[in-house]
Amino acid sequence: MASQIPSNLRYTKDHEWALIEGDVVTVGITDFAQSQLGDIVFIELPEVGTQLDSGATFGVVESIKSVSDLYAPISGEVIEANSDLESLPEKCNEAPYESWLIKIKCSQQSELEGLLSPDDYEKVCEE
Amino acid sequence: MADTLKTSLHEAHIKLGAKMAPFAGFDMPLQYSSVKEESKAVRESAGVFDVSHMGEFFAEGQEAVKFVDYLLTNDFSKAEVGKAVYSPLCRENGTIIDDLIAYKLSADKVLICVNASNIEKDYSWFEKHAPKFNCNLTNRSQDFSLLALQGPKSVEILKALEVFPSEDFTYYSAREVQSPFGPLILARTGYTGEDGFEIFGSHESISTIWSKLLEKGVVPCGLAARDVLRLEVGYPLYGHELSDDWTPLDAGLKWTVRMDKENFIGKEFLSTYKPKYRLAKLSLEKGIPREGYEVLNSSGEKVGWITSGTMSVATGKGIGIALVEKEKFPEDKLFKIKVRANELDANFHTKAFVAGGHK
Incomplete structure (x- = not known):
């Protein structure tokens, strides 16, 4: 059961996806992540305006049995948070690539190059 | 790393695509479909758990009941033949070695089912005290597989398999039965708060019963759903609510410590203990x-x-x-x-x- 890895996105080793549109990066968790977590029942997201450093914890996703931190793939300001997910966390299981968590206004363009390509991410999943 | 143990149904779990995880030294199914689906099945229809990792001891002989009663804080002597009793197992200082179910199969035969993580610790405790009684103690944990069939449809399903003994087989009944799958020990017990049964049998018998249950639409359930179900009904779990470091009176189990009993290990200490x-x-x-x-x-x-x-x-x-x-x-x-x-x-x-x- 190979998980889906859309070719238009970039990824992190922490199983998050990133959609880059100019200097705005939309972040979510991957199909692999949701399938490993199982039933997602709780999501905690940051306030709009929060300044994030690359790699910092920005929120939490909880399945029935586990708690996992969410890590900022790049540095920048949170300009939108998908608060609808807080009442419908199961959307992350059903449609992980439509269920974006936050949008970050990228403050360091060079960090975008550090994100993984779909091919590189596939290798991370196979490890 | 120590060798990971496997239950007799291990291969069946892998074939079903279960997500496996180490538990008490065993590689156990955590979930098959989803924790939500599995726990719903148990509350609304029926689910089955492989709990073969749990330990089975037998005490047999004239003083078997007396022996077990002396080690348990709950009253086992008053239980009728064919009934089971839930009880903590305590040290002289009241601390909890384990919690278990003892099944009075006959006046001189007792099955004791213990947590997998405590098998060795428990057995040495039983062994230490057995010589004072006229009874024979055996650890048969490796010989038995164990299924827990749980949910409101459990009776209907056991009847269809011709394993349900009789209408007087009520909650916490326990009996050795002859079944189309060979000899079994059947108990109307469980860890989910729902009606259901625990079925002890040879690895072969249990493997056949597992397949038959799945054919009947019973949902295979993993340890993750089991934990959700037991927590919803407030049942304690050893290593969490119960431990070597405190007593049953600290953990809401006063009803299982029977001070009116003649004597048991821990009685003296617990009779004056302030939780x-x-x-x-x-x-x-x-x-x-x-x-x-x-x-x-x-x-x-x-x-x-x-x-x-x-x-x-x-x-x-x-x-x-x-x-x-x-x-x-x-x-x-x-x-x-x-x-x-x-x-x-x-x-x-x-x-x-x-x-x-x-x-």
């Missing part, structure tokens, strides 16, 4: 209590900790059991749970989170 802790069942409107989270009173002072927590599938709320220092137990029953940086108001429950359907 250090009191158990509290707490839920959150938003957020999930997790093991180890701090429990606070309304002014934010730490009074205890969460021993088990999960998202309840049946109620859709985060639920948890806490041990609270008896002296700090707030009279107003207003608790907060520290979830990461937030101190969240908790609801205090006097009853189980979910009623459960067993009769």
